[in-house]
Amino acid sequence: MVLHAVPPTVPRLLADRSLSEPDREALVVDGVGALTFGAWQRRAVGLAGRLRERGVAPGDRVGLRFGAADWLDYAVASVAVQRLGAAAVPVPDDAPPAELAHVLGDCGATGLVHAGDPPGWTGGWTHAAGDGAESPDGPDLSTSDGLAQILYTSGTTARPKGVAASHANVTYGAGARHRPFRHSRHLLHAFAIGTNAAQVMLMNALLAHPAVVTLPRFTPLRFARAIARWSAGTVFVVPAMAMELLACVDRGDDHDLSSVRLLGSAAAPLPGPVAARLAAAFPNATIVNYYTSTEAAPAQTAMAYDPERPGSVGRPIAGGGLRVVDDGRPCAPGEIGAVWMRSPAPARTYFGDTATSATAFQDGWVRMGDVGYVDADGFLYLVERDSEVVKTGAHRVSTLQIEAAIHEHPAVADAAVVGLPHEVLGVELAAVIVLGGDASLTPPELRAFLADRLAPHEIPSRVHTVDRLPRNRGGKVDKSSLRRTLP
Template structure:
């Protein structure tokens, strides 16, 4: 239940939690250290004063460049910037120099906060975050309807765009009567800083019941061991991590997990079915949202009757499917839109693109899909990647789900490639499990009972690993380039 509490800000949420539970752990980096709410508040106030001495002012944009091992410093810097009424711009430490320069220039950042060293940035200033134990910046200048953050999209279909969100947006739901995930003492994830999923985990650290634990580096073996070590009741992954976890699940105690959430990309039904077996006490939930639409989302507990659905809207949101400006009938494919229950986000400094993507509280998701008669959403494809081969429109997601049913397949992606006759032909790229062998002929024979003839890929290629962006999504542009 969500109360109609007045809008608030991130620094105020931390101040309240610090006042009521100063010694409670909020964030943990496995093997490195932890932040209590009290130490998080003290360090953020101290860093805010240092940034104020750099003349950071309300409305200024400040880049935050941190890696997975630096989550504690990142959390401190995120709140410190916002205490000054400034805007946090999270950036992963693996961003290429050109990508970093584009983001900082695009948002007009006045500086860059990092964990140490001196990133190469031609302009502004850099500031290394430290432990912070000195004087404190007393005044919190954040306001609910001012900007809290600018988060850059993954750039899988175009150049990354900055998505701006207010404090009222990112703190939506903070008036809930009960803290989320009360079944857990620890919530474990391995999302990369700079992604929307990571930002949701940061807000969970402020709002949820369990301490939020992450790893300095994800490997499936380390993650499985961390589940057992922390007796994690709640676990969040991206589908690629889930597939890797399945390769090491045997021999590890995963019985503590009550909720395993998958985010950032659709979870193939066959993979979800294997997770049910690997996590015997967990409910497997597929979450669907976007950087633009958050906090709106759909959720779907794995259901063998609807294995490929991403569910129905939760938390006051809504979903509709539109074609040529009209609502689609059940089963009819169109553009997916989602309604945000919070003040909507926007593209920073790009009013023209914002006008097409954000309309009256509705956000275009960039996906093509359909609703069934009961209102469950199914995704077909990114609208920029919709595959039409010959006279047929096909769903690469459905083809990928069928490929994942093969026991020798560890990962798979399907793309459309230019073809002289059909216009586009289907190409499947697979990662084979362990020492298993799978020929193109054998895979096509396997798919013959599961797909229509026009849905069976004419080309099959094997790779050791699929290219993915830091958000866990397959980089299909890169795949197409490698195959043409």
């Protein structure tokens, strides 16, 4: 591995790897195609030349609109834009016209590289699937302190905000002497383009030992088959995907999952009961729950599943910091407060929004938007999102803890708890559950089950059964949308 005296940029990492391992596969879209480091570099240089001819210059922002089947083209376009000193702004291919217009207008995008015609926007360029067409070459204009990407938050509690990250932030840790995940020849994931988790996978394709494999469309059956077909040693999912995979196992679908040595869950807290079931379904794997945010990355906590601490998301890793505060005062162990993390890399910020940035980013610390507590050993436990704190009667409750208890019931495949207006209590708790297979579960039966696990004020007074919970592209339950659907 090439060691850099200063933080490298994404294009320079690709150039280094294409020189040392040009024929090694970097990215694979299952059933679609693959991209070697050498081909990735050639195509990125070629597309950069074409974009430069269209006027893309250092400091510009360029939208990238690709779907899951277009991961290879997306990887090429992202590096091509960054090679010109511009920032890549991924936009989901299924974004409605209003969201697309908001993202491109908010960041002042000078153009859009896309796989098809974008609805509601007319200033873009179509990026043909990479044929390596000749185009005038040019220098790599990326700099370590230059803007590398802008990722738009999921917008579950407010309008999406653009989180800007420099190359030094995105490539943090690239100088390590050993490539990550050396136990694997293939790393499998199905994260949506535009999410922070997907960007981490893109960096894994550049930096890690295994080739990074993804799917043109996630279904639990396809994902299980891909694990077996690629003998994936490392697998990354969001909790919703994990629950669907477990449903496959429960149905008796026969897939060889023995190759998996590490199963990582990201984007949302992994309920302890789900982690326990994953440990049984993947007997050779360590189940790890990762906690971060688009704003805080690369700061994160990690927690290998521990039956003694099933609800914890772990302790900081890779040089990051953690604190829980209440009105600026550090909280004692077990005391609930706002969760902050310190990034070991140059901090991110909200693009073009200095006022909001000042409240969320302070001296290298980032407010996570969650409330929680740490125990005496420094392990972090999340209670709730800041914006979703539920106080019913005189009690402040943790919907995450209630959801974990509901997940212990064998009939429950998925669950969410929200607060709804109540004339007397102010807020009453409502549980929304998805049942597995042909299972049945009545509200009185669920409440009786929870009576041995929760305090009386934590037991939901309302129980609704649905076919599927609404989730955003990052895999988190959209509780605002869920509330609107409840009677």
